[in-house]
Amino acid sequence: xxxxxxxxxxxxxxxxxxxxxxxxxxxxxxxxxxxxxxxxxxxxxxxxxxxxxxxxxxxxxxxxxxxxxxxxxxxxxxxxxxxxxxxxxxxxxxxxxxxxxxxxxxxxxxxxxxxxxxxxxxxxxxxxxxxxxxxxxxxxxxxxxxxxxxxxxxxxxxxxxxxxxxxxxxxxxxxxxxxxxxxxxxxxxxxxxxxxxxxxxxxxxxxxxxxxxxxxxxxxxxxxxxxxxxxxxxxxxxxxxxxxxxxxxxxxxxxxxxxxxxxxxxxxxxxxxxxxxxxxxxxxxxxxxxxxxxxxxxxxxxxxxxxxxxxxxxxxxxxxxxxxxxxxxxxxxxxxxxxxxxxxxx
Numbered sequence: 027x028x029x030x031x032x033x034x035x036x037x038x039x040x041x042x043x044x045x046x047x048x049x050x051x052x053x054x055x056x057x058x059x060x061x062x063x064x065x066x067x068x069x070x071x072x073x074x075x076x077x078x079x080x081x082x083x084x085x086x087x088x089x090x091x092x093x094x095x096x097x098x099x100x101x102x103x104x105x106x107x108x109x110x111x112x113x114x115x116x117x118x119x120x121x122x123x124x125x126x127x128x129x130x131x132x133x134x135x136x137x138x139x140x141x142x143x144x145x146x147x148x149x150x151x152x153x154x155x156x157x158x159x160x161x162x163x164x165x166x167x168x169x170x171x172x173x174x175x176x177x178x179x180x181x182x183x184x185x186x187x188x189x190x191x192x193x194x195x196x197x198x199x200x201x202x203x204x205x206x207x208x209x210x211x212x213x214x215x216x217x218x219x220x221x222x223x224x225x226x227x228x229x230x231x232x233x234x235x236x237x238x239x240x241x242x243x244x245x246x247x248x249x250x251x252x253x254x255x256x257x258x259x260x261x262x263x264x265x266x267x268x269x270x271x272x273x274x275x276x277x278x279x280x281x282x283x284x285x286x287x288x289x290x291x292x293x294x295x296x297x298x299x300x301x302x303x304x305x306x307x308x309x310x311x312x313x314x315x316x317x318x319x320x321x322x323x324x325x326x327x328x329x330x331x332x333x334x335x336x337x338x339x340x341x342x343x344x345x346x347x348x349x350x351x352x353x354x355x356x357x358x359x360x361x362x363x364x365x366x367x368x369x370x371x372x
Contacts, residue, residue: 071140072122074103074110082195082234085113087172087188091181099234100190104164111190113234115151115175115183118142119271123153132158132167139175143260143275149177158190165192195232198225199311200302203238203282205318208298214289219282219300221270226313235305236270238282241315242289243297251298253278257288267303295320335359 074080080101089096100113109132112122118140125134136155141148156173160166172186201222209216217240223233240251253265260274273279277286282300289295297320302313337357338346 070138072110072124072137074108074122074124075105078103078105078110080112082193082232083167083190084193085188085190087185090172090184090186096185099193099232101234102167102190102192109160109164114153114173115139117149117175117182118151121151121153125156125158127160127164130160132160134158134173151182152176158188166190193232195235195306197306197309197311198227198229198231198304200224200231200236200304200313201226201228202314202316203300203302204316205298205300208287208318208320211286215287215292217282217285217287217298219285221282221300221302223270225304231304233270233281237267237303237305238270239267239301239303240285240287241299241301242295243299243317244291244294245296248299251287332360333358334361 080103083100083102085096085098085100087096088094098113098116100111102112103110104127107127109125109127110122111125111134113119114123115121121139121142123134123137123139125132134153134156137153139151139153141150143149152175154174154176156169157171158167158169167190169188170186172184172188174181174185175183201224203219203221205217205219207216207218209218219238221236221238223231223236225231242249242251250266253261253268255261255264258274258277260276268278268282268285270282271280279285287298297317299315299317301315304311304313335358338348338350339357
């Protein structure tokens with residue numbers, strides 16, 4: 027496992043925010059909420075009945091903090107007069123809220139949503155309550171007044187003019203993902219990927235139904251890479267299939283933009299691959315596997331000819347001079363606009 031202090035973790039995340047790898051608005055709000063570090067969770071976490079059907083809905087709403095329209099996907103369960111929604115918070119996308127439908131209105135009381143970790147700190151997230159108007163077949167839920175979530179009174183999510191519209195996904199074969207880089211770090215490698223949210227014909231598909239899988243080729247012997255709790259400190263269980271929207275806020279970025287890979291035998295790897303998996307109901311379809319061939323120059327080196335700007339940051343995330351020494355974070359901006367951050371000792 028990477029031996030990295032919480033202080034360094036915070037610095038890395040700060041640099042990632044500056045590089046645009048994580049949402050700067052979310053990072054700024056969490057910085058304001060740091061007074062509530064290690065909050066003790068109170069209340070029960072809501073989950074729908076295990077046998078209830080989870081239905082995909084499209085979310086549209088106006089974010090009053092960023093003054094921008096937002097669109098993403100949420101899951102809805104309707105169980106008689108009970109209604110559950112997952113994904114209303116951008117900070118805890120797996121969190122559910124529960125309400126009750128009566129006379130065409132779904133009322134959600136204020137409730138505890140769960141605890142999430144970010145920057146090495148724990149936050150207990152509360153849903154502050156909301157009311158949604160429900161149409162006759164429950165295919166559209168609207169909340170003009172919107173809703174907020176908060177951490178110890180510090181507002182995080184804040185939306186108005188919210189509309190949830192039931193989606194009707196169809197099974198499709200996802201487009202083939204690509205691997206753009208496999209760069210060595212002190213304890214493993216940074217794997218950078220692009221995973222399209224389109225099918226092989228270029229049609230949009232739902233990110234909530236998309237996942238990916240990493241494969242390793244050892245001289246013709248192919249195996250599935252496993253994300254284990256031994257190597258990945260912020261995972262709760264081992265994983266071989268990673269949902270597109272999943273992040274552990276440390277080693278695994280949303281959409282697989284950058285995933286940290288551990289392996290004691292990487293010198294025996296001849297290629298690393300990735301494939302997408304799209305699941306609708308009980309049916310799944312897989313993309314072709316994209317293979318990234320590994321050579322001595324492919325593992326461990328960055329093509330310096332593609333670096334257009336280099337900067338350094340200290341452990342507090344502050345920009346350091348080119349002549350700074352000690353443990354630093356080196357941020358490189360590439361010709362294609364992407365960025366790469368590695369830890370260096372000078």
